[in-house]
Amino acid sequence: MSEREQILGRIREALRVAAPKPGLLSGPGQRVPAHEKRPTDFRPWLPAVGDSFDERAALFAKNSAELKTDFQLVANRNELQEKLLALAHAEGWKKIATHAGELTNYAFAVLGLAVVQTGGRYNLDELESSDAGITECDALVAQTGSVVVTTRSAGGRALSVLPPHHVVLARRDQLLRDLPAAFTALKQRYGSGYPSMMCLITGPSRTGDIERILVLGAHGPKKLTIFCM
Amino acid sequence: MKISLFIPCFIDACYPQVGISMVKVLERLGHQVDYPEDFTCCGQPAFNSGYWDEARAVAEKVLAMYRNAEIIVGVSGSCGAMMMTFYKELFHSTPLEAEAKAHAAKVWEFSDFLVTKLGVTDVGAKFPAKVTFHDGCHGLREVGLKKQPRALLAKVQGLELVEMDAAESCCGFGGTFSVKFPMISTAMGEVKCDSALKTSADYIVSCDSSCLMHIQGLADRQKKPLRTMHLAEVLAKQ
Amino acid sequence: MNTVAQTFKETARRMTRDLRHRSWIQSALGKYYVGRDEKKARFQNWQEARQAAAEIKWDAVNHLDKHLEEFVSKIEARGTKVFWASTGQQACDYIVNVAKKHRVRSIVKSKAMTGEEIHLAQALEKSGVEVVETDLGEYIVQLREEAPYHIVFPAMHLTRHEISDLFNKKLGSAPTDSPEELTMIARRTLRKKYCAADMGISGANFAVAETGMISLTTNEGNGRLSTSLPRIHVALIGIEKVLPTLDDLALFLPMLATAGAAQAVSCYNTFIAGPRQEGEPDGPNEFHVVLLDNGRTRLLADAEQRDTLHCIRCGACLNVCPIYKNIGGHTYGTTYMGPIGSVLTPHLRGLAEWKHLSFASSLCGACSEACPVKIDLHHHLLQNRRNAIRCKSPWWEKLIFKGFVILMNYPLLYRLGVKFGWLGQKFHGLVKGTRLDPMIAWTQSREAPPLALKTFKDYWRGRKS
Incomplete structure (x- = not known):
């Protein structure tokens, strides 16, 4: 018998005795009625989010400030161009990395800097030494201040995590309400064939491993900038 | 009844x-x-x-x-x-x-x-003292005692309640635990005594004499100026 | 008493007297409590969310065979190689062989408690491969050649000065008292390791059955880098990690972060569905998932404690445990420390040798209250105690409790006993604190309460007459 069959056999044998349902022994302060069937809608308990775009944008901005994400709403391409150029100038970017996409193509055209494209195979050292990684995304999540990226929407796995500054270009219709909405969107978009990596990025890389003091840029980007158009 | x-x-x-x-x-x-x-x-x-x-x-x-x-x-x-x-x-x-x-x-x-x-909070007690309340673990987590003893204390004439840090932390008694692992039990008791002392309350009050026995025993040994009293004793004072 | 228990007691004695350690841990966790409560308050209903999470985990664990098969068939369909391991040894051997076959020389490892559990890094190092822990805390304790102090914060017990000295000694960096500078030293060192590594090893926080994905949570981004750059990725996953659907993550990711690290959601939640797919620019060519039993099916067979397999390794129970806070993470001598470790270890390593952990608890219940998936931790400690006594208990203790039953079930005897006790305590002073003191375990650090001359029963009798 294969190891797989042995383990599955042990599992089936073990499960012949039913386990008590959860929560039966909870103390009075923690007791809530058990559900008939396992719940599938978590919205009533998760942090609340308003439904209008303005409420979502306000919450995303509030979360971003807490997470030390630089979140900026931009009205149009001209404003995006202005802000990108200002950022590139302020940080002294010499080389950027990006992938092919409607917004990223525009950004790379206006910046006019040396560029590493991660569309196909690329040189890892070139990517590592880029000043910024500019990507698009699948969604923004107001509830948590997160960006959803996948290998398909954001130029592979490394682009959004290796350069020291991750710049996300998003459209306002991508700003979703909460995590349940984000997972629904991913299912709708990729249900027939998921990318090999999807990621919910929430703020720049961080650690608290030394004396529980927050330090940004532990391994991933030290900065995260989101332009929402 | x-x-x-x-x-x-x-x-x-x-x-x-x-x-x-x-x-x-x-x-x-x-x-x-x-x-x-x-x-x-x-x-x-x-x-x-x-x-x-x-x-x-x-x-x-x-x-x-x-x-x-x-x-x-x-x-x-x-x-x-x-x-x-x-x-x-x-x-x-x-x-x-x-x-x-x-x-x-x-x-x-x-x-x-x-x-x-019974829906009673004022039992006609009078006890002019500054007290802090220790939430005994079993009372707190198994019985759900939190507001009840505080509601009663609030109605005791002359009594001032000051909350200590980590009032919900275990005092370290734990029944036979206290003699099986006396070093851990004692350390936990010390933490409890320290946070009670910081309030400069006259008494630690609780719903459990077992916690109080541990706290008092430790405070007496370490000559810490702490006195303990069961909630029932406070409520009986007139 | 066995040696493991003896060592535990001795270490606990030393640690509980270490006042510097005590105040260090209390203050390190102080910030966590504030943040956790603030994040919990953002939930519309934390208790309902806990109940839902517990029910979902119950569903997952109680239909484990079905969910595992679905997970495996989905993830295999996308080119992942799945290996089933009954024991830690089998898992280690498999991973060592994969490394050998691909001539792997260096490995970057993202934090995985399963790896600690089966001593994977040691097995790989023995075969001549370099293994670098990439989680900053893990990296620090790896350089110190010691075990993690905490499931989530492995280097919580160390000060910046100790870390600076360590980096100075091991990496040759200039001494600094800035946590930021120390983090950057590690960043620079580990960057080179990521880029050069042939293999990345990770655990998984969840395995999603519906879509055949693993979900990996990190804050530092080391999980992303370890699974993006090397040409091979191996994920070592306990079989209990399955969640039925992708949507379930919408509940579990915020709960894990809130309970575990006082965050609304962790920085990187990465869902990996296979090796690099057609048309993708990067990612590993090979992705191996190793499903680890290693005693889990034994625990599964214990219906009473089956919910222990709901654990999402958030560490919340450690953070609130007064025992953990006083003795520290190393004293346990286990992979999983704190309340969850005290419940789990006897199942993974044997009750006879590890039962002392279940007795080393005041049963305060703070752990059960903190657990985001409602594991009845302190009830399980009680059950472990019962099971331990059933297997083997010292004759004198058995005698004491036989006596206890007689004393308590014969009220006259009980009353007589109390009176004898009252008399006896008059002479207690003669032996108090000496080896002859029958109450030495209490009186060595505490005063004993005096027995009353007039008991409540006396009072009641007096009242009646």
């Missing part, structure tokens, strides 16, 4: 004034109390030490003793929790399971009984 009392063994033997105080308060409120004199112990020491058969032998007697009781009120959150929560586990899948459940439904901890069942 006819109330049957349960007085835990160590209260009977070491802290009778706590039980007496409870009787005084209940009678002051016009209730008739009864005490099955054969009650000794709920069985918790054996249960917590892993000796469930022995615990059951003691608990069976308790179930029989209170079979006809209408309502059972006790002066310990911990022993109350034993009867309310852990009896159900102890008698799970035994012929007495149903009786243990019925018994559990009749048991009340003193402060919870006053506030939740």
